[in-house]
Amino acid sequence: MFGKSNYGQCGVAPKAMTGIEKVFEYMGMGNNNQSTVSTPVKVNLSNVVKVSCGMWHTCAITEDGKLYSWGWGHALGHKNIKRGRVVAEIVDVSCGERHTLMLTQDGRPFACGEGQHGRLGTGYIRTHKTPVFLEFFTQIKAKRVFAAKEFSFVLSQDGIPFGFGRNERIQLGTGGNLAADIYSCDSTPGEVSVDRIVDMSLSSNDVLCVDDEGNVYNWGDRVYLEPTKINEERFQDEKPSGKIIQTAVGNSFMMFLTDKGELFSCNKKTGIQSDIYTLGHGATNPFRIAKRVQALRSEFVVKVSASDTRVAVIVR
Numbered sequence: 321m322f323g324k325s326n327y328g329q330c331g332v333a334p335k336a337m338t339g340i341e342k343v344f345e346y347m348g349m350g351n352n353n354q355s356t357v358s359t360p361v362k363v364n365l366s367n368v369v370k371v372s373c374g375m376w377h378t379c380a381i382t383e384d385g386k387l388y389s390w391g392w393g394h395a396l397g398h399k400n401i402k403r404g405r406v407v408a409e410i411v412d413v414s415c416g417e418r419h420t421l422m423l424t425q426d427g428r429p430f431a432c433g434e435g436q437h438g439r440l441g442t443g444y445i446r447t448h449k450t451p452v453f454l455e456f457f458t459q460i461k462a463k464r465v466f467a468a469k470e471f472s473f474v475l476s477q478d479g480i481p482f483g484f485g486r487n488e489r490i491q492l493g494t495g496g497n498l499a500a501d502i503y504s505c506d507s508t509p510g511e512v513s514v515d516r517i518v519d520m521s522l523s524s525n526d527v528l529c530v531d532d533e534g535n536v537y538n539w540g541d542r543v544y545l546e547p548t549k550i551n552e553e554r555f556q557d558e559k560p561s562g563k564i565i566q567t568a569v570g571n572s573f574m575m576f577l578t579d580k581g582e583l584f585s586c587n588k589k590t591g592i593q594s595d596i597y598t599l600g601h602g603a604t605n606p607f608r609i610a611k612r613v614q615a616l617r618s619e620f621v622v623k624v625s626a627s628d629t630r631v632a633v634i635v636r
Contacts, residue, residue, distance in 0.1 A: 363390075373627075374415030374467070379422075385409025387422060394449045395420045395433030416467035421474070422451060427461030429454045429474045437470050438507025439485035445507055456482070456509045468522035474509060479516040481529065482509035489525040491540035493547055512539075514547040521569045524628055526588075528574055534563035536576065541588070554586055554610045568626035573598045575631060576610060581620030583633060584610040598631050 367383040377391030387410040389396045395418055408424035419433030419440055430451040431440040438445055441454045457474065460482075464475040471485030471492065483492035487504045490496060493512040496504075514537055520529040526540030529547075536554070537547040551564075554574070562580030569575070572595045576584040585599045587606040594606035600613040616633065623634040 370413060372413050372415040372420075372467075374420070375417040375469075377415060377420070379413045379415050379420060381410050381413055385411065385425060387413060389420070393418055393433065394447055397432040397449070397451050412463075412465050414465050414467040414472075416472065417469040419467060419472070420451075421465035421467045421472055423462055423465045423474075427457075427463065427477060429457055429462045429465055431472070435507075437486040437505040439467075439470055439472050441472060441474070441482075441484040441507065441509050443508045454509070464520065466520050466522050469524045471505075471522070473520060473522065473527070475517060475520060479518065479531065481512040481514065481517055481520060481527075483512060483527075484509045489541050490545050491522075491526055493527060493539040493545075495546050512547060519566045521567045521626065523569045523571055525571075526569065528567040528569040530564050530567050530576075534565070534578075536564055536567060538574075543588075554608070555584075556609050558584075558610075558612055560584065560612075566624060568624045568631065570598055570626045570631070571595065571628040573626075573631075574610070575624050575626060577621055577624045581622065581636065583613045583616050583621045583624060585613055585631075586610040595629065598626070598629065600631065 365380055365382065365388060368380050369383050370381045372379050374395060376393045377389055377395050379387060379389045381387055397420060408426060410422050411425050412423035414421045416439060419431060422430050430453055432448045432451045433440065435442065435445045435447045440448060441456065442452060461477045462474045463477045466473040471483060473481050473483045475481050484506055487506055488502045492506060492510055494510040516531045517529045518532050520527060526538065528538050530536050535549055536551050538544055538550050539547050560578045560582055562578030562582055564576050565579045566577040567575060572593065573585060573587055586608055587594045590606040590608055596604050596606055600615060620636040621633050622636050625632050
């Protein structure tokens with residue numbers, strides 16, 4: 321790992337905590353006070369199958385279903401671990417700014433961290449220092465979890481998104497009006513009127529998702545109140561030859577990946593604040609119509625991931 325590590329987010333010189341069983345095993349910074357890691361360093365873990373990075377912490381899942389976390393804050397899930405221990409294999413994890421969502425092999429979503437704005441989905445705004453089961457999903461099995469800065473989504477096995485947390489930018493996708501104020505939030509998961517979703521991505525203010533037919537939907541950022549299909553709006557010049565299977569979204573940009581390994585990008589809108597460097601097209605003017613990333617045209621892209629200001633891809 322590399323990057324900012326003033327609270328141990330990079331897991332340098334990890335120290336294991338004893339006495340914690342099964343899923344949650346703590347790894348932290350020990351006495352290392354290194355605030356920035358500018359080149360990759362190896363974290364003392366093996367057989368890792370997924371990593372998620374939040375603002376103040378990092379989580380990793382190993383192939384045997386154990387979840388490790390390091391960094392700072394209640395989102396680590398280690399305080400008073402004997403109460404509310406998750407006794408199951410973890411298959412998915414997502415780190416927000418100050419909270420974590422995780423999913424067990426049998427489809428149960430859990431959350432821990434700061435509960436402000438209702439981002440944990442427990443029905444109230446209380447902070448939880450250890451993972452708690454989201455009782456709303458007692459009769460609903462989940463297949464993915466997604467955490468943004470101050471809101472979250474759980475995706476059911478039927479492909480229906482359920483959102484909770486801050487909603488001042490209409491990012492929960494359940495309708496309403498553009499007059500929502502800065503205090504608008506919902507601590508109880510709300511169903512979004514779209515189904516068969518296979519992938520989602522969250523920025524700080526909006527959501528991008530795709531269904532099993534390659535239809536892409538967007539909502540939030542005070543642009544769309546509810547899921548709105550944007551394929552025709554965004555793909556006007558060069559059409560993808562494959563079906564869109566994955567999306568990524570940041571503060572000012574969108575990314576689209578097809579099953580043919582094609583990667584497309586565009587700005588949400590064009591203006592002085594539009595970030596061109598996350599588009600992958602070098603020095604260019606901002607553009608709203610999706611274009612294929614030329615530097616990767618000869619590559620088969622299998623995965624794209626984005627934060628509000630950065631993009632990473634994996635190629636075959």
